[in-house]
Amino acid sequence: MRFGHFDDSHKEYVITTPKTPYPWINYLGNENFFGLVSHQGGGYCFYRDARLRRLTRYRYNNVPTDSGGRYFYINEGGDTWTPTFMPMKKELDFFECRHGLGYTKVTGRRNGLRAEVLYFVPLGETAEVHQVTLKNEGTAAKKLKLFSFIEFCLWNAHDDATNFQRNFSTGEVEVEGSTIYHKTEYRERRDHFAFYHVNATVAGFDTDRESFIGLYNGFGDPDVPCAGESKNTVASGWSPVASHGLDVTLAPGEEKTFVFLLGYVENPRAEKWEKPGVINKQRAKALIAKFSSTEQVNAALGKLREHWNGLLSNYAIESGDEKLNRMVNIWNPYQCMVTFNMSRSASYFESGIGRGMGFRDSNQDLLGFVHLVPERARERIIDIASTQFADGSAYHQYQPLTKRGNNDVGSGFNDDPLWLILGVSAYIKETGDYGILDEQVPFDNDPNNQASLLEHLKRSFDHVSHNLGPHGLPLIGRADWNDCLNLNCFSETPDEPFQTTGNRTGRTAESVFIAGMFVHIGPEYAKIAEYKGQADEAKRALSEVAKMEKTVLEHGWDGEWFLRAYDFFGKKIGSKDCPEGDSQILIEPQGYCVMAGIGVATGEAKKALDSVKERLDTRYGIVLNNPPYRDYHVELGEISSYPPGYKENAGIFCHNNPWVMIAETVIGRGERAFEYYKKIAPAYIEDISEIHRTEPYVYSQMIAGKDAVHHGEAKNSWLTGTAAWNFVAISQHLLGVRPEWDGLCVKPCIGSEVPEFTITRKCRGATYRIHVKSLGGTGKVKLKVDGKAIEGDLVPYAKAGSTVNIECEAS
Ligand code: BGC
Secondary structure, eight states, X not given: OOSEEEEGGGTEEEEOOSOOSSOOEEEEOSSSEEEEEETTSBEEEEESOTTTSEEEOOOTTOSSSXXXXXXXXXXXXXEEEOTTSTTTXXXXXXXXXXXXXXXXXXXXXXXXXXXXXXXXXXXXXXXXXEEEEEEXXXXXXXXXXXXXXXXXXXXXXXXXXXXXXXXXTXXXXXXXXXXXXXXXXXXXXXXXXXXXXXXXXXXXXXXXXXXXXXXXXXXXXXXXXXXXXXXXXXXXXXXXXXXXXXXXXXXXXXXXXXXXXXXXXXXXXXXXXXXXXXXXXXXXHHHHHHXXXXXXXXXXXXXXXXXXXXXXXXXXXXESOXXXXXXXXXXXXXXXXXXXHHTXXXXXXXXXXXXXXXXXXXXXXXXXXXXXXXXXXXXXHHHHHTTBOTTSOBOSEEOTTTOOBOTTTOSOBTTHHHHHHHHHHHHHHHHOOGGGGGOEEEETTEEEEEEEHHHHHHHHHHHXXXXXXXXXXXXXXXXXXXXXXXXXXXXXXXXXXXXXXXXXXXXXXXXXXXXXXXXXXHHHHHHHHHHTTOHHHHHHHHHHHHHHHHHHHHHSBOSSSBOOEEOTTSXXXXXXXXXXXXXXXEHHHHHHHHHTTTTTTTSHXXXXXXXXXXXXXXXXXXXXXXXXXXXXXXXXXXXXXXXXXXXXXXXXXXXXXXXXXXXXXXXXXXXXXXXXXXXXXXXXXXXXXXXXXXXXXXXXXXXXXXXXXXXXXXXXXXXXXXXXXXXXXXXXXXXXXXXXXXXXXXXXXXXXXXXXXEEEEEETTEEEEEEEEEOOSSOOEEEEETTEEESSSEEOOOOXXXXXXXXXEEO
């Protein structure tokens, strides 16, 4: 069942009922100021860091779902309603939410009054615009009251949700004309404040939550809107809010627009005050002046559209498959940009106070957006590498505001260092910017201890080869990509975090997955060393890689598939010999080892992928492991803590499905790769939205597996490495256009289901127009570049500014 439809010409998803299976959200903001907004106006916003600088409140895990947002209440002759449906839930004659690229527009109509709310963050600004347009579609004149409403968070979202003995006494505001200023803690160490403004004269205002809502009421029946009269309250302590009350009259057919602006301002310390106790509002007023008319708002929205159109033109496909087109051209890259901005911090499943930026996550996210904003990818690489330790290991997470490693989580995830090499190689292939390797980058953010980025990569590489276990495979540490495979944890105590509790410190538990990564990513490091004139280092790296490849085939092969790991006691994980009730096959090494080319020549690769098909594939995607772990295993950790079919215990963990797709193209089975792609790509499963439940325009981290009670139900949409990897899989491997070290590789492997397509790819300043006839999915190609046949699949890079026409016949 569907709850809306794609509108590709506007690059929007149009939701036509408020009653979707779950709140379907969108993201606002591009650089420093971000917001989450649901189709019902729910959500919140923050400056740079969802934990430390949150402007508005949101309550996760609330009843009803999706409580708290930027709300507009309309009271027309005692009938009070909200055009976003929530929170008043009054029946609407018409409802529509258009989630576009960086903006959301929700329209509701009741009793002949049409109310449209447009939410977006203008480029380069630290503010959200909420533009409300009211239209009288009836035949009689209308007189009504409009009330805005937001609830302030007292900045630190964690403290705000826990430290009530202090926070109920700190709240402070100022009201001046049509602007409400939130200045909690500004009197002491903060030099930032928020404001909420409207470009009209107000009839009244409110800033005290209890007065606005009523102590025993909720957002759905608040006192002030229902009574139709603001109380002009000035908050002192408790919970500051901001509400404007406006009197509106509308002749039949008449339309009026109001621009609300929710902004964030920082003042230099010396300029904090206008006079004792009164905020210096100059900067706020300057910001307000930029958005005080509809024309200014429309111009800013136009710029935002242009910005996105420009970004998305870097990789575009035209094919007969409109679902493929909309995934590749619009929604997948859009999600990649959102994961770039948010990492895993703030979504409707990530509270914004739990996690900062992940080391491995951000490096993988980079693969999906490096072609969109290469200069920002460069900056991100330096930020990430600065949190690496001198021995090559890395903080697992860092806070975006401070860019410092997070001590609570620490290090010891032994896959982390390798992802940095992959991120850097993707960046250089995209841009040709080898100069980045000479950048001096600190270890652990210590300016007194720094080395070139190249040296960082060497230490990443060596961290693996210096930490091998009894079989010569890499030690897993706290965990590898699978955060839940905690082989040194041994936790018997509830509340101990699986990832940071290390009750055994043996050097025995080994990961076949990291070995696969090493074989896949090690040659990238060798290539980089070679480019820097270090032929011996490149040779050394390749010989380590070759050794590891041998080790995998010797100790990491189980007969029909790759083993997953060896546990603390040296017992096999993911083997046909594992006892009943334990998993016998796990997906990660099957995808990754084949991506690395292990066993391609000798047949193991094909066998492993056939085993994936036989044992892990389902109608909704490929599960992570099979059978699921039936019981909790103290020696395995979190993976065995989940009920069968969920998350890392046999859920369809979408992140690693594309590894299998890419692996299928490595052995020349494009049709199967595309079959897997269609199972999880959101646009292809729009029709089962009632089962899938999360947004049909973005990937979710997990879809419940075949052993789960709710097979096919997705969770954790938006912030997942799935976005980047699926973009890599479809754009670089199935459609087959990817930047390599010495040219643009054109090697489609998708099969005849997409018989003909054209790709426009911008790279290093040149434009490549690639017309493909896809006759089969074996990955073999014949290329003509500007009319001339060439050998192989590598098109030499052209001069910036030029256009290259490529004809490709893929068989
Ligand atoms: C984490 C990833 C991890 C994955 C699998 C995600 O929640 O962000 O870093 O690789 O789970 O455990």
